[in-house]
Each structure stands twice: as C-alpha cells, then as structure tokens.
Amino acid sequence: MLPPVIISSSDNIPNDVDDGREAYVKYVPKHMAKVPGHFFGSIWLECVGDSLSNECVILVDNGNEFKCKKIQEEMEDRNIKVIHFPAWCGKYLNPCDNSFFSEFKTRLFTKIPETIGEWIIHIINTYYETDEESIKKYFHACGIGTNKEPFKVVESLLNKNYKIKEDKKNLINDYERCYNCHKKGLKGYC
DSSP states (O other): OOOOEEEEOOSOOOTTTTTTSOOEEEEOOGGGTTSOHHHHHHHHHHHHGGGSOTTOEEEEOSSGGGTSHHHHHHHHHTTOEEEEOOTTTHHHHOHIIIIIHHHHHHHHTTSOOSSHHHHHHHHHHHHHTSOHHHHHHHHHHTTTTSSOOHHHHHHHHHHHHOOOOHHHHHHHHHHHHHHHHHHHTOTTOO
C-alpha cells in the first residue's frame, strides 16, 4: 500500500504529524491551491516515486495530475504504465472512488479533531485502518484482478447500487461495442 500524501494550505503543520507511520505531509500556500492539477501530481510522484516498482500499473481518473508531459516522461522512464479511467466511469470502476474513499470518509468523520496536527494524524491513522484484504476486495468488486470484462462489471455495479441516466447507458453500450470490436481485431468498425 502506498503511503498517503496529504497536501495542506495550513502553515501550522507540526513536524511530528506522521505519528510513526509512513506518510507525506506537504505545505502548499493558499495562493498555490488553485494551480493546475499537474502541480499536485508532481508532489505526489516526488513523495511516493521510490515506493513504486518498475513496470507497475497506476490506475487514475481523468484529472490533470498525471497528464503533464514531465510526469508522463518520468513514469515512462520508470516503466510505469498509467491507465486513465473514462471520465465518468471512475466512480464505478475505480476501487478508490467506488469503495475505499466511501469507507474512509465514513470512518474519518466519526471524530472531529480540533487542531490541524490532530486532523493530519487522524487522516493518517484512518488511512491505515484499511487492511490489505479489504483493498483486494475493493479491486475485485470493480473487476480488477479478475477475468470479468469491464463492461460486465460496470453493468453489474450500475444494477446493484446506482441509478444511471439513459444517455450514460447508451454510452456504456457504445463502449462495449467498441471494446468487443477491439477484442476481435475489427478496428475502424466503432
């Protein structure tokens, strides 16, 4: 499990907020909080880059954090493959969006710390409450690490917990048709 990276605009972050666990806490002035997402991607990569193994795969949403040329080149140099979820599919196929953050936020807001240092320690402790088996279950629920086809997973998740607008259903059908054409080598028929 990668260590958490917490970016805060508070300049009152105590030095010992990691509470003995691996975590990165970075101060970013408020005026920098609205800079393009790739700035935050650079901070993330600087913090966890050494924890990433060569030839790993990173699944990300369509935010700008990993789209800037510098980050893409660094990932390429490390033989790290970045796969972007389609813009609206993250909440269905991304284990972090689908399961992890939901449970994380539920646990996080059961207690309201008073100081920024207490908040950061609470965030780190809450992050590490999730065990490896739970993370594996989150991935499997989203079809990652299984033999399930992505569109069958989306369809299953949509029918189980979510209501989806008709235009999104049509988009899923289009994606499935293109995916099936791609699998059959029928490029250009999508």
